[in-house]
Amino acid sequence: MINNISSNSASLVLQQSSQTAKLTTAQSDFVKQTLAEFDAENLTAENALSIQAALKEQGIAPTKELAELMGELEFDAKSIGDDARPEGQRPPPPPKNSIEQVNTKDVVSYLDELLAQYSSQLNDEDKSSILSAVQEKFALSQGDSILSVKA
Known part of the structure; x- marks a missing residue:
């Protein structure tokens, strides 16, 4: 367990130091040449792996500066990094239906229909049932808010 903590700490220190490393002119040129071989709009996971392998081979660490350079060249460094990860290590896709995509009028209308079905006195079980039905x-x-209040 102590070895695991030590190795994780060492990795964190290496990651932090690599985040501050500056790209040399030769490294910047290499990034530009490498990315010129790919179409930013039609990158595949295989392309992402190739890009990541080429950068790693040249000792180019993922830094903010690298991400900015890639952005200037119309490539999304985060997407490339995510696509190059093995399947089990990729971040989950965004939620299928987040609260920002829900029409508030539909929610209110549906709540009105549900409440019309209940008597004027609701117990905790009824309230929980209504909330579950809306969700x-x-x-x-369960963690999503039903209403989004923005100023």
Whole structure:
């Protein structure tokens, strides 16, 4: 366990130091030449792996400066990094139906229909049932807020 903690700490220190490393002119040129071989709009996971392998071979670490350079060349460094990860290590896709995509009028209308079905006095079980029905209807997880208040 101590060895695991030590190796994780060493990795963190290496990552932090690599985040501050500056790209040399030769490294910047290499990045530009490498990315020129790919179409930013039609990158595949295989392309991402190739890019990542080429950069690693040249000792180019993933840094903010690298991400900015890639952005200037119309490549998304985060997407390339995510696509190059093995399947089990990729981040999960965005939620299928987040609260920003839900029409508030639909939610209110549905709530009105549900409340019309209940008597004027609701117990805690009824309230919980209503909340569950709304979450199910609009594909919201338990942690999602039903209403989004923005100023």
